Amino acid sequence: MGKFSIGDxxxxxxxxxxxxxxxxxxxxxxxxxxxxxxxxxSANDLVRIEGDISVTNFEVAQVKKEKELPKKRKAPAVKxxxxxxxxxxxxxxxxxxxxxxxxxxxxxILNVQLETAKRQLDFxxxxxxxxxxxxxxxxxxxxKEELHYLFKKYDNVKFYDADYQKYGLGATEVYIYQNS
Numbered sequence: 001m002g003k004f005s006i007g008d009x010x011x012x013x014x015x016x017x018x019x020x021x022x023x024x025x026x027x028x029x030x031x032x033x034x035x036x037x038x039x040x041x042s043a044n045d046l047v048r049i050e051g052d053i054s055v056t057n058f059e060v061a062q063v064k065k066e067k068e069l070p071k072k073r074k075a076p077a078v079k080x081x082x083x084x085x086x087x088x089x090x091x092x093x094x095x096x097x098x099x100x101x102x103x104x105x106x107x108x109i110l111n112v113q114l115e116t117a118k119r120q121l122d123f124x125x126x127x128x129x130x131x132x133x134x135x136x137x138x139x140x141x142x143x144k145e146e147l148h149y150l151f152k153k154y155d156n157v158k159f160y161d162a163d164y165q166k167y168g169l170g171a172t173e174v175y176i177y178q179n180s
Contacts, residue, residue, distance in 0.1 A: 004029050009049040012041060018049065088132040090120045092143065113143055118150060121174065125156070130176055133162045137170040147172055 004010060004021050010031060011018040017039065023030035027043045092113045094101045101109055117134055124132045136143040151159045151174060162171035 004043060004046065004048065010046045011049050012039075013045050013047060087129050088120070088124055089135060090117065090132060091135045092117060092147075093135070093137055110143060110146065114146055114150060117147055121151075121154070121157070121176075124174075125154075125176055128178055130178065132174045132176070133167065133171050134174065135162075135167060135171045138168070139170075144172065 004024050006021055006024060008021045009018070010021055010029070012031070017031070017033055019031045019033040019039075021029055022032045022038060024043075029041050029043050029046060031039050031041055031046065033039055094104075094109050094113065097112055097116055098104075104112075113136075120134075121132065123129075134147055136147060148159065151157050151172075156177040156179065158175045158177070159172050160175075161169070162173040
């Protein structure tokens with residue numbers, strides 16, 4: 001980092017070593033460390049130290065005053081796990097979708113659930129929501145299979161089982177590819 005002369009004080013860039021330049025040989029420098037060991041370095045690995053560093057009482061007071069100021073609160077950091085949590089959850093249990101399922105056949109219930117899923121998926125695509133979880137429950141797996149059949153019709157969608165710890169086996173997560 002510049003030309004060195006014998007007697008200059010220098011410090012090694014990537015190590016906590018400093019000392020006095022003993023010998024300069026082209027781009028190579030011999031440094032006598034503060035501990036009394038001669039060490040050889042490329043001149044690019046050293047930086048010259050100009051004199052002693054001194055700090056006035058005024059500067060110390062300024063730093064103390066700065067440290068005593070209350071810290072500005074940072075926005076809460078989003079934990080890596082939470083970064084991937086879906087922005088949208090759709091519970092397809094029938095009691096969440098209609099006031100009463102009394103008198104509805106299994107076919108009618110399945111159709112209401114699938115229409116809701118399609119409507120919510122289209123909404124997520126329109127609103128550029130990247131992830132959605134469809135909670136279908138475990139049951140006999142018919143709703144899950146029908147949902148997978150529905151999701152396969154979309155080119156810009158990838159789906160897989162949702163987070164097991166949070167949903168168990170009763171949910172499918174949908175990732176929606178955003179076209180710019």
